[in-house]
Amino acid sequence: MFENLTERLSRTLKNVSGRGRLTDDNIKDTLREVRMALLEADVALPxxxxxxxxxxxxAVGSEVSKSLTPGQEFIKIVQAELESVMGESNEALDLACQPPxxxxxxxxxxxxxxxSVGKLGKVLKEREKKNVLVVSADVYRPAAIKQLETLASDIGIDFFPSSAEQKPVDIVSAAVAHGKLKFYDVVIVDTAGRLHVDDVMMDEIKDIHKAANPVETLFVVDAMTGQDAANTAKAFNDALPLTGVILTKVDGDARGGAALSVRHITGKPIKFLGVGEKTDALEPFHPNRVASRILGMGDVLSLIEDLERNVDKSQAEVLAKKFKEKKGFDLEDFRSQLQQMKNMGGMGGMMDKLPGMSQLPDNVKDQVDDRMFLQMEAIINSMTKGERSRPDIIKGSRKKRIAKGSGTQVQDVNRLLKQFTQMQKMMKKMQKGGMKNMMRNMKGMMPGGGMFPGR
Known part of the structure; x- marks a missing residue:
């Protein structure tokens, strides 16, 4: 997420971090670099x-905190202004009204x-415990109605049926009436998209808005369109009373121009970020956390929230019990850890939120990808139950069989067993309560230390 901007700003701000005093002259070059970094990120010129x-x-002439150097103070100012331009704090959905x-x-x-309709429905159902109904008023795009019906079924939320022969306003009116009758908490309406902003589309959506009387009108826009995303949102906002924006495909956006332009140009907050294709890849937008990520400082709070949501409590209890009873950490446990990591958005999603990861060399980042974890899981899946519980019995002929079954090479199996042994040692340190020893051991599992060797 926003890798190019992060790399450029981190490099620029590094140059100023050691300055003894901030003056007009010595921050001129840094500000020019910051300006160029933002323009290259496709942030709107205003x-x-x-x-x-x-x-x-x-920055110039500002009082510097006793605990900070002037350079650190400058970085703190940049971070505060990044937060300010994106909206200070998270603005949650306002659902305080007579249901639905x-x-x-x-x-x-x-x-x-x-x-995004499906993802939002899942968020409201699972995190807010809401009874959700979704409806499609998109009568133009082939299979749009069926797509939402399938999504709703996969997620486990209710779908209000509609057809291409109906008028969008009639569909929405009927869905809202059904929502009232059946005591739904929330009704989410999916409207038709167009290839560009046009009068016909605007008139139709105004009529739908009037019929639905929504508490939230969210504009969904592709982050990779940069400042154009903000300009399109403004065009919609001029016709509709938008209450917020959902920025999609953020995981593929290396620049960040949309995130930094939307609030300033539209006056409307970004409420959610779409960060992947999975139905749970929708994050509430926290300007302070995103600013921290942009500056390469990570986002530990979001990582903790991911852990709380995605870590299987029952599996964690089983592992804790094994630790307590001094039973060994086996390949079944290792596979379960890999699967839970995958549920959290994979290694790429986690690295994005870890402080300092932006400073890792590119060749190291390239080595840490999710394909490696899929390969590791495939190798473990090709083992027998006995081999997973007693890895020491895996010798020559077994290794060949496992490699063949997983579509890998014997050296891949050897590498996995080596990584597992390191993980096993680390878990033993945890059993003994030696946190310092465990942390020292983890260094050996980071890139360059053996956990992610070059392939």
């Missing part, structure tokens, strides 16, 4: 001008609107 101006005003609370989703074709 946003860049305002951002650089505010940073300069706050209607959420209207708008946007251009291809932005990921229907997928």
């Amino acid at each position: 946003v860049v001008r305002e951002f650089v101006k505010r940073v300069k005003e706050r 609370a209607v959420i209207l989703m708008a946007g251009l074709q291809g932005a990921g609107k229907t997928t």
Whole structure:
């Protein structure tokens, strides 16, 4: 997420971090670099001008905290201004109304609107414990209605049927009436997208808005369109009273221009980020956490929340019990850890949230990819139950059989067994309560230390 911007800003701010005193002269070059980094990230020009101006005003002659160097103070100012331009704090959905609370989703074709309806439905069902109904008023795109019906079925939320022969306004009115009758907490309406902003589309969605009377009108936009995302959102906001924005495909956006431009241009908050294709890949937008990620400082709070949501409590209890009873950590446990890591968005998703990961060399980052974890899981799956519980019995002929069964090479099996042995040692340190020893051991499992060797 926003890798190019992170790399450029981290490099630029590193140059100023050791300065003894901040003056107009010695931050001029740094501000020019910051400006260039933002422009290259496709941040809208008015946003860049305002951002650089505010940073300069706050930095020159500012009182420096006794606990910080002037360079650190400058980085703190940049972080605060990044948060400010994105909206200070998370703005949650406002569902305080007589049920059902209607959420209207708008946007251009291809932005990921229907997928976002499903993801949002899942968030409301699982995290907010809401009874959710979804409906499609997209009578133009082939299979749009069927797509939402399938998504709703996969997620386990209710779907209100509609057909291409109906008028969108009639579909929405009927769905809201059904929501009231059946005591749903939330009704999410998926509307038709177009290839561009046009009068016909705007008139239709105004009529739908009038019929639905939504408490939230969310604009769904592709982050990879950069500042164009903000300009399109503004065009919609001029026609509809938007309450917020969902930024999709953020995981594929190396620049970050949309995230930094939307609030300033539309005056509307980003409420969610779509960070992957899975139905649970929707994160609440926290400006402070995103600013921290952009500056390469990670996002530990979001990582903790991911852990709480995705770690299987029963598996964790089984592992804890094994530790307590001094039973060994075997390949079944190792596989279970790999699967839980996958549920958290894989190694890429986790690394994005770990502090300092942006400073890792590119060749190391390239080695840490999810294909390696899929390969490791395939190797373990090709073992017998006995081999998984007693890895020491895996010798020559067994290794060949496992490699053949998993579509890998014998050296891949050897590598996995070596990594497992290191993990096993680390778990023993944890059993003995030696946290210092465990941390020292973990260094050997990081890139360059044996856990992720070059392939």
